[in-house]
């Protein structure tokens with residue numbers, strides 16, 4: 001567990017399961033069809049029940065680098081923000097830009113809905129094969145920049161890493177970013 005204060009917003013890095021979070025919203029590592037799948041996506045739909053998928057079907061889909069919001073169904077979180085990160089190809093196909101954009105668009109939805117807390121998994125680093133070290137840097141850089149520059153009600157932005165290696169990479173990336181500032 002690691003925390004940092006970015007103005008009035010607390011940034012937290014924890015090890016855990018995204019579906020257990022009691023934040024106002026949790027973020028899903030969704031696909032463009034918003035059609036469910038494995039990893040985070042499967043876990044969220046399993047834990048949250050069928051209402052989330054019904055809402056996803058109505059929305060119809062979401063381009064890479066964007067996000068859409070539904071209710072939280074049976075989850076403790078009131079909302080699920082479905083973010084579509086890029087599939088990692090060669091690292092020079094706009095992956096960083098698209099990953100940053102997926103985080104930013106999720107935070108925009110949290111802001112526009114007046115949310116005070118949001119929890120993210122590490123987008124794109126499972127089935128989409130984004131290297132964890134680079135993904136951690138992009139995730140944290142983007143979140144820090146957003147909370148510093150936008151007017152929002154976010155008191156807590158939490159990153160929930162599923163395993164020890166994920167947590168370590170995020171901790172290292174945060175150390176690098178906060179010593180630079």
Ligand code: ADP
Nearest residue numbers: 017018029039040043121124125126127128162
């Ligand atoms: P993507 O398709 O965007 O790569 P995945 O769901 O396959 O998304 O994986 C994203 C990351 O989330 C991976 O690092 C994986 O270890 C992690 N992960 C998988 N299940 C969970 C969970 N229940 N809570 C938090 N993180 C999870």
